[in-house]
Amino acid sequence: xxxxxxxYLDFPFVRYAIIVGTLISLCSSLLGVTLVLxxxxxxxxxxxxxxxGALAIAAVLKVTNNMLIILPITVTVAILLxxxxxxxxxxxxxxxxxxxAGALAIGYLLMNIxxxxxxxxxxxxxxxxxxxxxxxxxxxxxxxxxxxxxxxLVTFVLxxxxxxxxxxxxxFARATGVNVNFFNLLIAIIIAVIIVLAMNLVGALLVSAxxxxxxxxxMRVFKSFFSVTVAAIISVICxxxxxxxAILAGTPVGSTIVAMDIxxxxxxYLTNFxxxxxx
Amino acid sequence: MYKALSRIxxxxxxxxxxxxxxxxxxxxxxxxxxxxxxxxxxxxxxYSMVFxxxxxxxxxxGKTIKMKGVFSSYQDEETGRRFFGCVIxxxxxxxxxxxxxxxxxxxxYPNDYPDEGASITIVGTFxxxxxxxxxxxxxxxxxxxxx
Numbered sequence: 001x002x003x004x005x006x007x008y009l010d011f012p013f014v015r016y017a018i019i020v021g022t023l024i025s026l027c028s029s030l031l032g033v034t035l036v037l038x039x040x041x042x043x044x045x046x047x048x049x050x051x052x053g054a055l056a057i058a059a060v061l062k063v064t065n066n067m068l069i070i071l072p073i074t075v076t077v078a079i080l081l082x083x084x085x086x087x088x089x090x091x092x093x094x095x096x097x098x099x100x101a102g103a104l105a106i107g108y109l110l111m112n113i114x115x116x117x118x119x120x121x122x123x124x125x126x127x128x129x130x131x132x133x134x135x136x137x138x139x140x141x142x143x144x145x146x147x148x149x150x151x152x153l154v155t156f157v158l159x160x161x162x163x164x165x166x167x168x169x170x171x172f173a174r175a176t177g178v179n180v181n182f183f184n185l186l187i188a189i190i191i192a193v194i195i196v197l198a199m200n201l202v203g204a205l206l207v208s209a210x211x212x213x214x215x216x217x218x219m220r221v222f223k224s225f226f227s228v229t230v231a232a233i234i235s236v237i238c239x240x241x242x243x244x245x246a247i248l249a250g251t252p253v254g255s256t257i258v259a260m261d262i263x264x265x266x267x268x269y270l271t272n273f274x275x276x277x278x279x
Numbered sequence: 280m281y282k283a284l285s286r287i288x289x290x291x292x293x294x295x296x297x298x299x300x301x302x303x304x305x306x307x308x309x310x311x312x313x314x315x316x317x318x319x320x321x322x323x324x325x326y327s328m329v330f331x332x333x334x335x336x337x338x339x340x341g342k343t344i345k346m347k348g349v350f351s352s353y354q355d356e357e358t359g360r361r362f363f364g365c366v367i368x369x370x371x372x373x374x375x376x377x378x379x380x381x382x383x384x385x386x387x388y389p390n391d392y393p394d395e396g397a398s399i400t401i402v403g404t405f406x407x408x409x410x411x412x413x414x415x416x417x418x419x420x421x422x423x424x425x426x
Binding site for chain 1: 320321322323324325326327328330331334369373374
């Protein structure tokens with residue numbers, strides 16, 4: 001098995017998948033704890049559906065670099081969802097559900113009506129479930145992912161304390177002089193970038209798992225904001241193991257990674273359960 | 280902890296460094312001179328490899344390929360030429376792609392070929408055939424066909 005793995009690692013596209021997979025899982029897990037604590041666990045799902053709709057628009061317009069369409073649309077919707085006033089008529093979860101289902105429906109409709117490919121079902125399936133996207137990356141995709149991931153990581157490290165503050169108590173953070181609106185905007189932009197990147201790894205339907213599972217797993221074991229670090233480690237390990245299992249066993253990459261995240265969650269859940277029983 | 284972190288950093292640097300080496304790692308040459316044996320790879324790897332062959336054919340020209348898939352044929356109505364293909368599916372079974380092939384031994388269609396959808400194995404040389412309009416397609420030439 002090791003020989004087979006080393007043989008596979010000899011191919012550039014496998015190395016690209018590992019690099020991109022590691023970076024995406026690292027970035028997605030960083031904001032997971034924040035989103036879970038802010039009760040926005042489902043935003044990943046909503047935004048990934050928006051990204052799917054944007055991808056359909058890019059396909060209809062025959063834009064070569066579809067990132068030019070997907071990223072601005074997803075960022076705009078993320079800002080609208082996360083930075084809305086609390087007094088709006090459509091509340092957070094309802095707004096996400098509305099945008100999620102609406103974007104998915106419009107995206108599929110556009111892909112069917114203005115089909116540019118002979119295999120619409122295949123295109124939709126690939127976008128929704130990731131399929132082989134991660135193993136068919138070109139060097140330019142990898143460089144783009146490295147740049148965007150670096151921006152996300154640097155932003156998170158620089159503003160770690162402010163994000164920490166607004167995660168737990170927005171009113172207290174505002175009282176201490178933190179520009180809450182600006183940092184909510186920043187979180188919205190970062191999460192949109194992560195979602196667009198993560199679509200390559202696990203597909204639009206499974207993006208939420210990358211955001212939520214590592215955070216929830218870490219929060220079972222650690223009760224402080226340190227769980228962000230643990231979530232990042234869990235996420236990276238699950239993605240790496242998932243990618244390697246997928247290429248060795250011939251299983252779909254996205255769902256294998258999510259299966260690994262579920263296993264990690266169960267282990268953390270059991271660890272917490274056993275620890276609580278001893279006390 | 281620091282040792283582990285430094286190891287992870289070194290691996291990450293090596294991975295990033297590997298980006299600059301974009302040469303195709305061909306399969307090891309075995310006794311029967313197969314450069315890339317897709318029959319020994321997992322379905323995920325096979326799909327990814329065929330994708331690479333279709334999108335970046337230049338890297339594979341001249342290499343001996345062995346692949347297992349499903350037989351398919353198609354006749355170009357304008358030229359009358361019949362194409363034969365070995366088709367594979369991805370792990371989700373929603374997408375399929377394949378490579379055209381041309382047998383070394385002259386065969387008559389349909390008598391000397393398998394039924395549509397039958398499982399086949401082909402071994403041949405990877406080439407890129409350019410058409411008059413400048414567009415081309417990858418094809419396995421001098422192929423041996425095993426039903």
